[in-house]
Amino acid sequence: MMASSQTDTRPCIELRGVTKVYGTGQAAMAALRGIDLDIEEGDFVAVMGPSGSGKSTCLNILGCLDTPTTGTYRFKGVEVSGLDRDQRARLRRFYLGFVFQGYNLLSRTSALENVELPLIYRRVHARQRRAEARRAIEMVGLTGWESHAPSELSGGQQQRVAIARAIVTGPAVLMADEPTGNLDTARSHEIMELLVDLNRREGITIVMVTHEQDMAAYAKRIVHFVDGLVESDKRNGSPA
Amino acid sequence: MLWDTIHLALREIRRNVLRSFLTILGIVIGVASVITMVTLGGGATVQVTQQIASLGSNLLMVTPGKRMGPGLAPSAPPFRVRDAEAIAREIRSVVAVAPISMQSATAIVGNENWSTSVVGTDNQYFKIRNWSMKAGRPFSDSELHAGASVCVLGDTVRQKLFGGLDPLGSRVRLGKMSFQVIGLLEPKGQSSMGTDQDDLVVLPLRTLQRRISGNQYVSLIQVSIRDGESTEKAQRDIERLLRERRHISPNMDDNFSVMDMKEITKMLTGTTTVLTGLLGAVAAVSLLVGGIGIMNIMLVSVTERTREIGTRLAIGALEREVLTQFLVESVVLSSSGGLFGILLGLLACLGLKNALRVPFVFNPTIVIIAFLFSAAVGVIFGYFPALKAARLDPIEALRHE
Numbered sequence: 032m033m034a035s036s037q038t039d040t041r042p043c044i045e046l047r048g049v050t051k052v053y054g055t056g057q058a059a060m061a062a063l064r065g066i067d068l069d070i071e072e073g074d075f076v077a078v079m080g081p082s083g084s085g086k087s088t089c090l091n092i093l094g095c096l097d098t099p100t101t102g103t104y105r106f107k108g109v110e111v112s113g114l115d116r117d118q119r120a121r122l123r124r125f126y127l128g129f130v131f132q133g134y135n136l137l138s139r140t141s142a143l144e145n146v147e148l149p150l151i152y153r154r155v156h157a158r159q160r161r162a163e164a165r166r167a168i169e170m171v172g173l174t175g176w177e178s179h180a181p182s183e184l185s186g187g188q189q190q191r192v193a194i195a196r197a198i199v200t201g202p203a204v205l206m207a208d209e210p211t212g213n214l215d216t217a218r219s220h221e222i223m224e225l226l227v228d229l230n231r232r233e234g235i236t237i238v239m240v241t242h243e244q245d246m247a248a249y250a251k252r253i254v255h256f257v258d259g260l261v262e263s264d265k266r267n268g269s270p271a
Numbered sequence: 272m273l274w275d276t277i278h279l280a281l282r283e284i285r286r287n288v289l290r291s292f293l294t295i296l297g298i299v300i301g302v303a304s305v306i307t308m309v310t311l312g313g314g315a316t317v318q319v320t321q322q323i324a325s326l327g328s329n330l331l332m333v334t335p336g337k338r339m340g341p342g343l344a345p346s347a348p349p350f351r352v353r354d355a356e357a358i359a360r361e362i363r364s365v366v367a368v369a370p371i372s373m374q375s376a377t378a379i380v381g382n383e384n385w386s387t388s389v390v391g392t393d394n395q396y397f398k399i400r401n402w403s404m405k406a407g408r409p410f411s412d413s414e415l416h417a418g419a420s421v422c423v424l425g426d427t428v429r430q431k432l433f434g435g436l437d438p439l440g441s442r443v444r445l446g447k448m449s450f451q452v453i454g455l456l457e458p459k460g461q462s463s464m465g466t467d468q469d470d471l472v473v474l475p476l477r478t479l480q481r482r483i484s485g486n487q488y489v490s491l492i493q494v495s496i497r498d499g500e501s502t503e504k505a506q507r508d509i510e511r512l513l514r515e516r517r518h519i520s521p522n523m524d525d526n527f528s529v530m531d532m533k534e535i536t537k538m539l540t541g542t543t544t545v546l547t548g549l550l551g552a553v554a555a556v557s558l559l560v561g562g563i564g565i566m567n568i569m570l571v572s573v574t575e576r577t578r579e580i581g582t583r584l585a586i587g588a589l590e591r592e593v594l595t596q597f598l599v600e601s602v603v604l605s606s607s608g609g610l611f612g613i614l615l616g617l618l619a620c621l622g623l624k625n626a627l628r629v630p631f632v633f634n635p636t637i638v639i640i641a642f643l644f645s646a647a648v649g650v651i652f653g654y655f656p657a658l659k660a661a662r663l664d665p666i667e668a669l670r671h672e
Binding site: 097140 | 275282286578579581582584585586587588589590591592628665667669
């Protein structure tokens with residue numbers, strides 16, 4: 032099961048000696064203190080750790096929202112740590128999908144239009160956009176709810192819309208930051224099952240930050256952060 | 272993409288209808304006042320021009336002194352009848368020349384008296400002014416020559432002095448002398464200056480000079496140029512002739528002026544232009560204030576939508592695209608203010624045209640300029656908020672609230 036997803040010779044994501052320091056001089060604070068991390072294509076990685084351990088900083092760097100202070104980040108073999116703002120935006124647009132704890136859907140905008148948003152930035156034509164957005168909504172099991180605004184949907188449904196928005200472009204990697212943080216237990220498990228399903232059936236690589244052991248248990252691999260360093264990196268024996 | 276952006280902007284604006292409306296109110300008022308002022312001003316100009324053109328576009332006014340206006344410049348000697356005769360004789364393109372001398376006087380008939388202006392001239396005057404007789408006849412050659420005690424009445428004077436009675440053959444007293452009424456003029460109504468053109472008594476020039484003013488002066492010469500002839504050339508010819516007759520050496524300025532209707536129109540509409548300019552400045556200030564209002568509300572909007580901006584940036588929007596989105600939004604706001612302002616202004620003109628008795632003249636140029644200006648206000652005042660949005664750090668923005 033694990034071996035089957037490690038067919039590529041090069042990992043999709045390679046971090047080497049990545050540090051991130053906020054502030055300068057006396058006030059300088061190291062969030063990451065030298066991370067080496069490889070993520071293979073098709074993997075499902077849960078990043079865990081106490082707050083302040085650097086897991087969110089690491090996800091921001093992986094998601095090209097932030098740049099490392101030192102060290103290298105290769106994405107699909109390409110060095111991306113030196114890219115400027117717009118280059119990183121283009122990389123996110125074409126290769127990455129994001130799911131946030133707070134869903135971050137546009138209010139008073141229908142589910143379908145929310146899902147269409149990344150396609151607008153990809154200059155996809157309206158008709159094709161609509162069709163692709165419908166397919167993504169179907170994949171997250173929300174067919175029939177396309178015209179509802181976020182305020183008319185439950186938390187779980189909103190997160191499904193957010194996931195549909197993240198996968199509508201067929202990204203190489205899905206970055207999920209505490210995707211179940213705002214949901215009750217039953218809803219959380221549904222979302223995790225959806226992510227596992229997407230990982231298994233669509234082959235989408237997923238990197239998920241969570242602090243809940245239950246949710247991390249769904250991943251194929253769990254990376255533990257403590258104090259800006261990788262403390263442990265284990266394969267999950269029995270994926271759910 | 273641009274259509275999507277405009278669509279998005281319209282939706283954002285609809286989301287806060289009242290707020291958007293209040294935001295653009297400054298622009299609406301500014302644009303509406305510009306449109307109203309310029310359209311009414313344009314209408315007034317057209318009206319004046321038309322009335323002057325009805326006098327004949329080939330009319331020249333020759334007056335002593337540098338400008339047309341009340342009174343003579345001290346250094347400017349008045350004309351004589353000989354000057355008018357010389358113009359008629361020497362300038363080939365001239366059709367008619369009327370020497371005119373004016374005076375105000377009280378006209379008395381029985382117990383009725385009426386203060387009016389007395390015009391001394393000849394029959395050419397009626398021809399130049401395109402004025403026909405309602406009853407009676409113009410002056411005969413012998414009356415003109417001899418300075419006979421005859422007069423032609425304007426319609427207002429007839430009404431005031433005679434009411435419903437037929438004045439032909441009656442006598443009207445002006446000062447110490449009395450004059451027989453031989454003709455009545457067609458009513459002409461108000462002039463563009465708002466004066467009653469029918470409030471006058473016309474005498475033969477010689478009669479006025481001998482019996483009322485007691486001098487040989489001619490205060491104004493009206494010249495009519497043949498159709499198809501250049502008024503500019505006639506103007507130059509008359510100037511040359513009069514300089515010669517008045518012995519003006521080449522290095523001295525004219526002590527008279529020859530104006531065509533264009534110049535007179537320009538002079539009359541000059542005040543309108545100044546007024547329009549001033550009101551335009553007021554309107555520009557209100558556009559500025561409106562622009563500041565837009566900037567304020569766009570800054571509020573950027574703060575309110577920080578998370579949305581963060582989401583868009585994370586999804587892969589470029590700085591430029593976020594900038595465009597907010598810029599389009601402020602331009603759509605301000606230019607819809609412009610559109611409403613244009614409509615309001617035009618409606619105000621239609622409403623006021625009867626009250627002010629000014630014709631409605633649609634001026635497409637000012638409408639386009641007003642629209643472009645309002646759009647420009649959106650660009651100028653929306654740029655800073657849009658830049659603020661585009662420069663947001665996506666991580667910070669996502670974490671906002």
